[in-house]
Amino acid sequence: DIQMTQSPSSLSASVGDRVTIACRASQTIGNYLNWYQQKPGKAPKLLIYGAFSLQSGVPTRFSGRGYETDFSLTISSLQPEDFATYYCQQTYNTPPTFGQGTKVEVK
Amino acid sequence: EVQLEQSGAEVKRPGATVKISCKASGYTFIDNYLHWVRQAPGKGLEWVGRLDAEDDETIYADDFQGRVTITADRSADTAFLEMSSLRSEDTAVYYCATDGVSVGLNPFDYWGQGTLVTVSS
Numbered sequence: 093d094i095q096m097t098q099s100p101s102s103l104s105a106s107v108g109d110r111v112t113i114a115c116r117a118s119q120t121i122g123n124y125l126n127w128y129q130q131k132p133g134k135a136p137k138l139l140i141y142g143a144f145s146l147q148s149g150v151p152t153r154f155s156g157r158g159y160e161t162d163f164s165l166t167i168s169s170l171q172p173e174d175f176a177t178y179y180c181q182q183t184y185n186t187p188p189t190f191g192q193g194t195k196v197e198v199k
Numbered sequence: 200e201v202q203l204e205q206s207g208a209e210v211k212r213p214g215a216t217v218k219i220s221c222k223a224s225g226y227t228f229i230d231n232y233l234h235w236v237r238q239a240p241g242k243g244l245e246w247v248g249r250l251d252a253e254d255d256e257t258i259y260a261d262d263f264q265g266r267v268t269i270t271a272d273r274s275a276d277t278a279f280l281e282m283s284s285l286r287s288e289d290t291a292v293y294y295c296a297t298d299g300v301s302v303g304l305n306p307f308d309y310w311g312q313g314t315l316v317t318v319s320s
Contacts, residue, residue, distance in 0.1 A: 093261075126306040128244075135294055135313055136244065141306035148301065179244055183298070183305045187260050188234075190244040 094118050094182050098191035104199040111167045113194045115180035120160040124184035127156055127165045130193075131176045139178075140165065170196070201225035203295050203311035210317045211285050218281040219314045221295030226309075228276040229253040232298050234307060235269060235280045237291040247293070250278055285318045292316075 095118035105111050115125065123143040128136035138147045140156040143163055153168045167174055175198055180191040206220040221233065235247040248259035250269040257269050268281045278295060293314045296307040 124304055126304075128307075130244075135296075135310035136307070137310075138306050138308050141302055141308070142304040145302070147306075147308065181244075181307070183307075186249075186258055187246050188305075188307075189246065193243045 093187055094121060094184065094189050096180055096182055096189050096191040098178075098180055098194050100194060101192065102195040102197060104197050105170050106199045107170055107172055109170045109199075111170050111174075111196060113165045113178055113180075113196075115158075115163045115165070115191050117161045117163075117182055117184075121182045121184035123159055124182055125156070125158065125163045126181045126183060127154075128179045128181065129174075129176045130179065136179060167196075201297070201300055201309045203297065203309055205293075205295060205311040205314045208315040208317070210319065213286055213318055213320055215285050215318075216281060216283040217285060217316055218279055219293060219316065220277055220279050221311050222275065222277045223297065224276065226297070226300050228271075229273060231300050232305075233269075233271070233278045234296045234298060235267075236294045236296055236307070238294070238313075239288070239291040242291075245291075247280070252278065282316075285316075287318050289316065290318045 097116045099114045125143045127140040130136040144156045177193045177195045202224045204222045229252045232249045234249040252271045271278045295311040298305040
């Protein structure tokens with residue numbers, strides 16, 4: 093199975109901050125990398141697919157980059173509604189695997 | 200509008216079997232895989248398995264082989280997850296999700312609201 097490792101596991105930030113979360117795959121996955129946002133008690137929400145494509149309706153302050161094994165999610169200017177947990181996921185092969193999550197908390 | 204509507208919370212004893220459902224609407228049910236993902240309290244997301252509703256082909260995560268069965272009722276656009284020999288570690292929210300309905304590269308683009316399964320004596 094492909095292992096997905098996110099860093100950091102948590103971070104503290106303020107509204108307006110630029111935030112970047114990293115995700116590394118244990119083997120090459122091309123651009124089959126997705127990012128999800130999850131708030132407490134809610135299902136995950138797709139933010140970015142194919143490493144850098146923004147899902148419809150997702151604010152443009154979210155962006156993704158990377159290829160093969162190293163990827164990142166950036167929030168250009170953190171908003172109050174962005175405090176949540178973020179997961180990366182590879183869908184390059186089966187089983188699809190998730191990173192362990194990064195919790196973005198209020199500083 | 201694509202929706203995945205899951206059945207309600209369940210409480211089971213250790214060793215019991217649970218069967219939960221996920222009703223799809225707003226897209227052609229047999230055109231996309233239907234996945235099950237679980238999340239234990241305070242933990243991350245864990246893929247359980249997936250169903251190809253067109254031909255009933257299933258693939259399960261190794262950790263669940265032999266204990267989980269995913270099926271579908273195509274006439275009702277509904278998928279089911281059955282898990283047997285329940286133990287306390289199976290206490291989790293179980294989500295159904297479909298992939299690639301709206302975009303390519305098979306991200307999980309639509310999710311159900313989740314079903315809490317509690318295993319307790």
